[in-house]
Amino acid sequence: MTSRLSLKEMEELADRYSWLSPGESVRHNHNTEYCSGSSRSMLIKYGESNGIINASCYRCGRSGFYVVTSFPRIEKAKGKGTQSNGNKCFTNTGVVLPRGCVTDLSEWSPRARVWVGRAGITREELKEYGLMYNPHNSKVVIPSFYGGNLVGYQERGLEEGDIKYITTTCDAAHMIFRSKNTVVNGGSKAVVVEDALSAIKVGRHYPTYALQGVNVTDGLIAALRGYKHYYIWLDNDNKNVKLRQLDIANRLSVFGDTSILKTEKDPKEHSDSEILEKINGD
Numbered sequence: 001m002t003s004r005l006s007l008k009e010m011e012e013l014a015d016r017y018s019w020l021s022p023g024e025s026v027r028h029n030h031n032t033e034y035c036s037g038s039s040r041s042m043l044i045k046y047g048e049s050n051g052i053i054n055a056s057c058y059r060c061g062r063s064g065f066y067v068v069t070s071f072p073r074i075e076k077a078k079g080k081g082t083q084s085n086g087n088k089c090f091t092n093t094g095v096v097l098p099r100g101c102v103t104d105l106s107e108w109s110p111r112a113r114v115w116v117g118r119a120g121i122t123r124e125e126l127k128e129y130g131l132m133y134n135p136h137n138s139k140v141v142i143p144s145f146y147g148g149n150l151v152g153y154q155e156r157g158l159e160e161g162d163i164k165y166i167t168t169t170c171d172a173a174h175m176i177f178r179s180k181n182t183v184v185n186g187g188s189k190a191v192v193v194e195d196a197l198s199a200i201k202v203g204r205h206y207p208t209y210a211l212q213g214v215n216v217t218d219g220l221i222a223a224l225r226g227y228k229h230y231y232i233w234l235d236n237d238n239k240n241v242k243l244r245q246l247d248i249a250n251r252l253s254v255f256g257d258t259s260i261l262k263t264e265k266d267p268k269e270h271s272d273s274e275i276l277e278k279i280n281g282d
Contacts, residue, residue, distance in 0.1 A: 004180060005055060005064030007128045013044060014053045014066040020046040028055075035060035047149070051097050054148045065148050067097065067130040095152055095170050101132035101141055108133040111158040112140050119197040119268035128180065129200055139166075142196045144212070146174035146219075154196070154212055165213050173219035177210040179203020189279060190227040191267075192220075192248055194234045194241070198267035202233070202275055216244065221251050231279060233261040 005013075009032075017026055027040035035041070041059035046052075046068075056063040105113060105123050112133050116126060132141045139155040139162070152169025154177075169175040177196045181203050191208040193199050199210035209224060211234075224230065230252045232245045249258040261278060263270070270278065 003062055005057075005062050007124070010053070010055065010064045010066040013055055014068065017044055017046075017053070020044070020053070022046055030057040030059060030062075035062070052145075052148075052150050056148070063148060065145060067132075067143060095150055095168055097132070097143060097150070097153060098134050098136070098141055098155075100136055101134045103127055103132050107135070108140075109135075109138055109158070112138075115140065115156070115158055116197065119201055120271075121197055121200055121268075125200050129196070131196075138162075142177065142212075144169070144175050144177050146171065146176070151175055167212065171219075173217045174223075175212065175217075176220050176223055177212055178223065179206075179208040181205075181207050188227055189229045189231060190224055191231045191233055191279070192224070192252075193267050195266070195268065198233075201268045201270070201272075204272060205276055206231075206279060211244075216248055216251065224252060225255055228256040230256055230258045231261055232258065233263070233267050233278075235266050236262050 025045035028042040028044050029040045030042040042057040044055045051068045053066045130143045134141050138159050143153045151171040152175045155166045157163050177199050179199050189206050191202050191206050193210050196210050199208045202208040232248050234241050234245050245260050252258050
């Protein structure tokens with residue numbers, strides 16, 4: 001059974017408690033077809049500085065988060081000064097997502113729509129993973145969470161001359177983009193890829209973790225403990241990447257079998273059937 005609240009549930013909770021201000025929380029009776037009772041078993045909290053609504057139920061054990069894409073209330077956080085840095089807004093408690101981002105794909109630029117469309121990522125997946133488009137700098141924003149908290153985000157440049165990725169984080173060790181499917185099911189497989197879209201695509205079938213261009217951290221290795229077979233599927237496009245593959249394989253070999261997958265295309269460019277064939281046929 002999944003331990004995550006569905007996107008629909010989180011949207012309904014975020015809408016119901018839209019009156020919450022940053023730092024405030026409320027108890028909620030999580031009464032559903034799979035969780036029932038008379039007590040207010042769920043804690044819903046609006047992050048004090050990160051624009052995230054978190055929900056956690058002690059009765060059924062499910063939890064989830066929702067990215068608030070309209071940020072006027074964040075500025076009302078009690079006693080928290082802010083500093084402006086271009087299109088980013090930081091507080092003294094952590095990272096805040098860029099202002100003015102949009103989630104509706106129809107409001108993204110043609111290049112941004114082509115980028116996610118070429119990988120076959122659906123509108124529902126974009127919303128589920130909190131990907132947004134920042135019209136102020138023409139970049140796609142990819143948030144990363146750890147323990148339900150926002151620890152950073154990447155901005156994917158798409159215009160000519162743009163830096164490909166810009167990373168902002170308050171916790172580099174846990175700056176890991178992971179698929180929603182991360183539950184270890186006794187003897188399951190896990191996949192390590194390079195970018196978020198590949199993690200979403202492969203993550204439809206297997207627990208998948210994206211490096212996002214950063215070095216292998218102890219946080220990543222700790223997150224991957226518990227699986228029995230690891231597949232390292234990076235882009236194979238330069239010597240540094242190949243060295244990184246070997247490093248990851250060596251470190252994960254302590255916990256289980258490892259395989260390095262080599263393909264001409266990035267993982268996100270493969271069809272679902274090709275992904276299944278590549279993992280299962282290895």
